[in-house]
Amino acid sequence: MIQQVTTQDFPELTDVWEASVRATHHFLTEADIQYFRPLILEQYLYAVDLACVKDEAGKITGFIGVADGKIEMLFIHPAARGQGIGKALLQYAIIEKGATSVDVNEQNEQAVGFYLHSGFRVTGRCETDSLGKPFPLLFMELGFKIL
Template sequence: MRFELRAVEGEHEYPRLLAVWRSSVEATHDFLTPADIEFFAARVPAYFPGVDLTAAVVDGVVAGFSGVAGGELAMLFVHAAHRGEGIGSALLRKAFAEFPRLTVDVNEQNAQAVGFYLHHGFVVVGRSELDSEGRPFPLLHLKRA
C-alpha cells in the first residue's frame, strides 16, 4: 500500500481525523463502552490545534494521523481499514526523526498499542491510575529506550 505523509492542512480536515480516530478506537479499545467513545469523541477535536498534526494519505484520503507536542506523541491513530499497512510505523518514525527522545502515554488496557510501542523501542517508565480526563483508564508512560 502506498501512502504519503504530510502536514494536516487545517480545520477542514478535522472531521476526517475524527472519523479515523473513531475507526481506530472502535477496533482497538475494547475496554471502552459506546458511551465512553462518545465522551472522548466530543473532546478529541479540541486537542487538534495544540499538536503538530501529520496525516498519512492513501489515494487522497487521510488514513491515519499523529499529533506531537513538545516531544510527546499525543496521538497516533490509523483507520481500521488500513491497519497493518505500515502507516502507524511511518508516522512514528517521522516523530522519532523530529524528537529522538519521544515520549508517549498509552492506555494500559490497549494491549495492541502497548505491544506496538514496545516493538518500536519504547520502555515503560511509569503508570497512572487515571487517564488525562481523570477517568479510570490507567495509562502507561513510555519513553524511547
C-alpha cells in the first residue's frame, strides 16, 4: 500500500499538497498558497524521504515526508480523507523511518487533533513558522500512553 516516490511524482504530490491545504489551512491566503507552491515543488520535496499511497487508478491520494526522525509533511487529498491513509502513512513514518516528532500549524485544528489522537503531545510553541511568517507552530513529540 505504501510506495516510494520518484521525482516524476513531484508535480502530482504538489497538486495533492495544494488540494489538502485548501481544504484544511483556512488561515492561508491565496497569496500564501501561491508563495508556498513553488517552494514545495522545487525545494521542500527534495529535502525529505517521501512515501505515498495511490488509489486503484494509480493516482496519489496522500503522502508523507520525513527527515532526521521528524515528520516534515503529511498531506491527504480531500477526496481521500477518512479512509485511513493518514494513519497508515503516520505508522509507516514511525515504524519504518523512526519519526518521533512533528511541527504542526496551530491553526490547523484537524491536524493537531489527528496527532494528539495518534499519541503525540505538545512540547512547545512558536509564534511564527520556520520562514518567520505569522503562522504559530506547535512542536509535538510522540508520547507513550500508559495503560
